[in-house]
Amino acid sequence: MTDRALPLPPSQLSGPDVRKISRIDIGLKRRYAAERRFRTFGLMAVALALTFLALLFGSIVLRGYTAFQQTRITMIVDFDPAIIAPDGDRSPAAIMSGNAFRFDDLIAAALVRTLEIDPNDEDALYDGLDLLSKGSGPMLRSMIAADPTLIGTKKAVAFYATGDVDSFVKGTIPADVPESQRLIKDKHIVLIDRLKADGALRLAFNTALFTNGASTRPEMAGVGVALVGSLYMMLVVLVLSLPLGVAGSIYLEEFAPKNRWTDLIEVNINNLAAVPSIVYGLLGLAVFINFAHLPRSASLVGGLVLTLTTLPTIIIATRAALKAVPPSIREAGLGIGASKMQTVFHHVLPLAMPGVLTGTIIGLAHALGETAPLLMIGMKAFIVDYPSTPLDPATALPTQIYMWATEPERAFTERTSAAIIVLLAFLLAMNSIAILLRRAFERRW
Amino acid sequence: MGPLWLLALIAGLSFFGYVLGRWKSVVLSGKGALAARPGYYGAYVLVWTAMPALAILIVLSLAKPLIVDRTVRANLPETVLADTTQLSLQISGVEQVAAGLKLATPDELQNIRIGVVTARSVFARHGLPLGEDVKPYQLVAAGALNVVSDGLDTAIDAAVVAALAFGLIFAFARVRPRLRARNLVENTVLALLIAASSVAILTTVGIVLSLLFQALQFFSMVSPINFYFGTIWDPRFAAAGSTESGQFGFLPLFWGTIYISFFAMLVAVPVGLFSAVYMAEYAGSKVRSIAKPLIEILAGIPTIVYGFFALTTIGPFIRDWLAVPLGLGTSGNNVLTAGLVMGIMIIPYVSSLSDDIITAVPRSLRDGSLALGATRSETMRQVILPAALPGVVGAVLLAVSRAIGETMIVVLAAGVAARASLNPFAEMTTITVKIVNQLTGDLEFTSPQTLVAFALGITLFVITLGLNVLALTIVRKYREQYE
Numbered sequence: 001m002t003d004r005a006l007p008l009p010p011s012q013l014s015g016p017d018v019r020k021i022s023r024i025d026i027g028l029k030r031r032y033a034a035e036r037r038f039r040t041f042g043l044m045a046v047a048l049a050l051t052f053l054a055l056l057f058g059s060i061v062l063r064g065y066t067a068f069q070q071t072r073i074t075m076i077v078d079f080d081p082a083i084i085a086p087d088g089d090r091s092p093a094a095i096m097s098g099n100a101f102r103f104d105d106l107i108a109a110a111l112v113r114t115l116e117i118d119p120n121d122e123d124a125l126y127d128g129l130d131l132l133s134k135g136s137g138p139m140l141r142s143m144i145a146a147d148p149t150l151i152g153t154k155k156a157v158a159f160y161a162t163g164d165v166d167s168f169v170k171g172t173i174p175a176d177v178p179e180s181q182r183l184i185k186d187k188h189i190v191l192i193d194r195l196k197a198d199g200a201l202r203l204a205f206n207t208a209l210f211t212n213g214a215s216t217r218p219e220m221a222g223v224g225v226a227l228v229g230s231l232y233m234m235l236v237v238l239v240l241s242l243p244l245g246v247a248g249s250i251y252l253e254e255f256a257p258k259n260r261w262t263d264l265i266e267v268n269i270n271n272l273a274a275v276p277s278i279v280y281g282l283l284g285l286a287v288f289i290n291f292a293h294l295p296r297s298a299s300l301v302g303g304l305v306l307t308l309t310t311l312p313t314i315i316i317a318t319r320a321a322l323k324a325v326p327p328s329i330r331e332a333g334l335g336i337g338a339s340k341m342q343t344v345f346h347h348v349l350p351l352a353m354p355g356v357l358t359g360t361i362i363g364l365a366h367a368l369g370e371t372a373p374l375l376m377i378g379m380k381a382f383i384v385d386y387p388s389t390p391l392d393p394a395t396a397l398p399t400q401i402y403m404w405a406t407e408p409e410r411a412f413t414e415r416t417s418a419a420i421i422v423l424l425a426f427l428l429a430m431n432s433i434a435i436l437l438r439r440a441f442e443r444r445w
Numbered sequence: 446m447g448p449l450w451l452l453a454l455i456a457g458l459s460f461f462g463y464v465l466g467r468w469k470s471v472v473l474s475g476k477g478a479l480a481a482r483p484g485y486y487g488a489y490v491l492v493w494t495a496m497p498a499l500a501i502l503i504v505l506s507l508a509k510p511l512i513v514d515r516t517v518r519a520n521l522p523e524t525v526l527a528d529t530t531q532l533s534l535q536i537s538g539v540e541q542v543a544a545g546l547k548l549a550t551p552d553e554l555q556n557i558r559i560g561v562v563t564a565r566s567v568f569a570r571h572g573l574p575l576g577e578d579v580k581p582y583q584l585v586a587a588g589a590l591n592v593v594s595d596g597l598d599t600a601i602d603a604a605v606v607a608a609l610a611f612g613l614i615f616a617f618a619r620v621r622p623r624l625r626a627r628n629l630v631e632n633t634v635l636a637l638l639i640a641a642s643s644v645a646i647l648t649t650v651g652i653v654l655s656l657l658f659q660a661l662q663f664f665s666m667v668s669p670i671n672f673y674f675g676t677i678w679d680p681r682f683a684a685a686g687s688t689e690s691g692q693f694g695f696l697p698l699f700w701g702t703i704y705i706s707f708f709a710m711l712v713a714v715p716v717g718l719f720s721a722v723y724m725a726e727y728a729g730s731k732v733r734s735i736a737k738p739l740i741e742i743l744a745g746i747p748t749i750v751y752g753f754f755a756l757t758t759i760g761p762f763i764r765d766w767l768a769v770p771l772g773l774g775t776s777g778n779n780v781l782t783a784g785l786v787m788g789i790m791i792i793p794y795v796s797s798l799s800d801d802i803i804t805a806v807p808r809s810l811r812d813g814s815l816a817l818g819a820t821r822s823e824t825m826r827q828v829i830l831p832a833a834l835p836g837v838v839g840a841v842l843l844a845v846s847r848a849i850g851e852t853m854i855v856v857l858a859a860g861v862a863a864r865a866s867l868n869p870f871a872e873m874t875t876i877t878v879k880i881v882n883q884l885t886g887d888l889e890f891t892s893p894q895t896l897v898a899f900a901l902g903i904t905l906f907v908i909t910l911g912l913n914v915l916a917l918t919i920v921r922k923y924r925e926q927y928e
Contacts, residue, residue: 031823032820034820034822034823035820035822037822038821038822038826039723039727039821039822041719042719042720042722042726043723045715045716045717045718045719045720046719046720046723046724046728046736048716049716049717049743049789049792049793049796050736050739050740052743052789052792053739053740053742055758056743056746056750056751056789059754060750060753060754243641244641245641247637247638247641247642248638248642248644248645250638251638251639251641251642252642255635256642264646265642265643265645267917268645268646269645270913270917271910271913271914271917274843274846274847274913275652275906275913276847276849276850276852276877276905276906277850277852278850278852278880278881278902279652279656279850279902279905279906279909280652282652282655282656282884282898282899283648283652285884286655286656286659287655290890291655293510308648311644311645311648312645315645339627339631341634341635365745366745368747369746369747369748369749369750371748371749371852371853372748372852372853372856372877372881376880376881380885398747398749401749401750402749402752402853402857405749405753405757405857416753417753420750420753423747423750424746424750427746427747431745
């Protein structure tokens with residue numbers, strides 16, 4: 001290799017010509033140009049990678065930031081007892097049962113007052129109702145059931161606008177296309193402008209995004225339920241993978257004799273870290289669901305599968321942390337009469353703990369974003385209610401994103417991006433904590 | 446008692462045992478020097494209380510479903526048992542009936558027995574709607590199931606409680622100053638550590654066995670030759686009761702996987718390698734300390750995010766600016782989109798591994814070359830890269846294995862049409878996409894449409910395992926060479 005680095009064969013440099021060496025063209029110009037080219041390629045590669053990163057974040061933030069605000073239409077609702085509780089029974093159960101459309105009558109009445117339209121003009125009324133989410137009636141119902149003292153009073157209620165109205169108000173549905181191709185018709189635009197001028201229609205912080213569950217209506221859909229599912233899974237992963245990972249690594253690093261068996265385990269762990277995550281999903285499906293009959297879509301099963309995917313990461317990180325503790329600590333411990341076990345648990349492990357925790361948090365962050373294995377075990381169900389235990393059907397943040405990503409409406413695209421922003425924010429927070437932990441407790445020996 | 450209550454009982458009594466053992470050793474320490482610190486005597490009693498009880502609980506809980514299953518089979522009529530394809534369906538039917546019988550009140554049970562009401566209507570009233578009427582033999586089997594399962598539950602409770610009491614009393618009685626409690630406790634801890642370290646082995650064994658078991662079932666319906674050399678993928682829907690099975694040709698999926706990975710590597714290898722070279726050789730420490738973590742962020746972003754990015758940004762862009770003007774395709778889902786985005790995801794895997802490998806080349810090689818008058822790029826191209834080549838090849842192989850196993854990007858961006866063509870703007874599909882597709886919706890673990898996912902899974906596992914082992918061996922060998 002090195003002989004090729006010489007531009008000229010040695011024969012030309014020997015003999016009486018030696019003095020002329022400075023005049024021989026060794027192609028410096030060409031070589032420096034090559035050097036610059038090479039360097040530019042490198043710089044371009046780095047720039048390209050960073051551009052991709054910026055493009056990725058930029059496109060998602062640009063698409064998603066609007067979803068943190070939502071169009072609300074505030075109207076004064078007259079909680080008329082004659083409509084809500086025609087038979088006089090005001091218990092929550094009575095309110096939740098009975099004709100569900102009676103709450104739409106309340107909304108219609110409020111709309112008539114707000115828009116000052118003729119109560120008998122059905123067309124005008126329906127145009128107004130078009131603006132409101134179809135989930136407004138049920139929303140009103142659960143609001144009254146939660147607080148029956150509202151009955152008989154008048155109160156301002158902020159209703160959700162439909163996803164299309166929301167997109168229009170935010171300007172993501174263009175207004176300059178012909179009316180026939182537009183989702184929002186001219187008559188609606190008139191109403192929107194009027195409500196806007198009255199101050200009834202405005203953008204407010206989108207709390208539904210963080211508290212609601214799955215919904216077919218984008219304006220009512222949120223990641224709250226998915227967040228709880230993810231939280232349960234992270235708890236299961238933490239509770240199982242941290243002790244298992246630490247115990248396994250301690251054995252491999254501190255106690256295991258060097259033999260074929262430990263070699264096998266070692267190779268095996270490195271391989272497991274590179275096995276596609278979907279294979280873990282298949283394992284979970286075959287073992288936990290088909291064989292052990294654990295419930296499908298449960299966060300417990302999700303947590304178990306993610307534990308298996310995370311374990312290799314945690315073991316590799318823990319072993320590196322244990323390896324970084326200098327042998328003098330162990331020798332000192334053994335020297336003053338501690339047993340091997342005492343040395344490890346009283347001295348080595350506490351010193352390695354910051355590294356272990358950093359590795360665990362990074363492993364958890366990976367597990368939080370994992371999607372494919374969760375699809376395998378059915379965690380892409382349409383879940384509206386919060387799961388109360390890890391055995392209840394649940395969905396997770398990444399699977400919720402997957403489900404929304406395949407919905408065609410503009411309002412869902414926006415929400416998908418917002419959910420991704422939430423996910424990335426969690427990942428960022430976890431990684432920052434890991435970095436801070438490392439900075440705060442890192443020891444150089 | 447449910448298993449959670451039993452676990453709570455075990456935890457509570459073990460803690461109690463710890464306190465007792467410690468207390469006794471402290472009391473006894475007046476009579477002579479203890480062989481270990483008092484805490485170890487507490488832990489000794491704790492180990493004896495918890496371990497046997499836990500072992501019994503785990504073994505019996507694992508054995509219970511097997512025994513119950515055998516009981517159900519023993520109580521099913523011959524005609525039902527003969528139809529092996531429907532057997533698992535029958536058994537889960539019996540399980541449902543058994544769950545229903547538990548819900549019913551004694552009066553209702555009596556009514557069902559004398560045939561005044563149908564079991565189905567009673568179950569429906571308790572919130573357990575069944576798909577069809579309950580057959581008499583199902584009632585018999587379900588009754589037997591409930592008897593056996595209740596009996597086993599009682600037996601488990603009794604065995605666990607007995608083990609707890611025995612362990613606690615036995616260990617407490619053995620606590621005395623000369624007892625080498627620490628050694629016994631430490632041996633137990635060591636055994637636990639060994640058990641924890643073998644979880645990794647168990648996972649691999651579990652993957653291989655579970656995939657293999659289901660895949661073999663699949664291969665008993667579709668011959669491996671038709672599967673691995675078939676060129677048409679058309680599984681049909683798993684209609685209930687239909688014996689018709691479609692064609693399961695693996696080759697179009699394999700081609701899609703390879704083709705997409707090829708484009709991914711086309712992006713990732715040059716960009717990753719050149720940025721690694723730049724980082725290792727040219728970048729100042731300031732640039733390096735900013736750019737390197739930024740590039741590594743790409744590896745930390747969940748793949749679903751890349752999938753969405755491909756679906757909403759790259760896909761439409763490629764469709765509108767390349768595919769449609771060139772007249773080669775009209776879909777936003779295409780090989781090029783998936784490959785490009787996957788390539789972006791893989792850049793950091795290539796770059797950080799290559800960076801490690803490049804910096805691991807001994808300084809003397811680099812210095813020697815520079816001292817001979819070679820420029821830095823010449824040193825890199827003619828000295829360092831050839832020396833680092835095996836390692837870089839290993840890194841690339843690892844990246845290929847990641848590309849082949851990647852799921853979410855291709856699920857969202859590659860499409861579902863199984864076809865083998867050379868057009869990079871065509872929709873194609875991969876092994877992982879088909880695994881996801883076949884396992885979405887209702888699952889029947891008896892139909893080839895579901896089981897094919899496991900055959901695909903084990904094939905994927907074997908391919909990636911081979912690549913990983915090869916890559917890790919190369920990287921390891923290479924590291925040893927310079928250590």
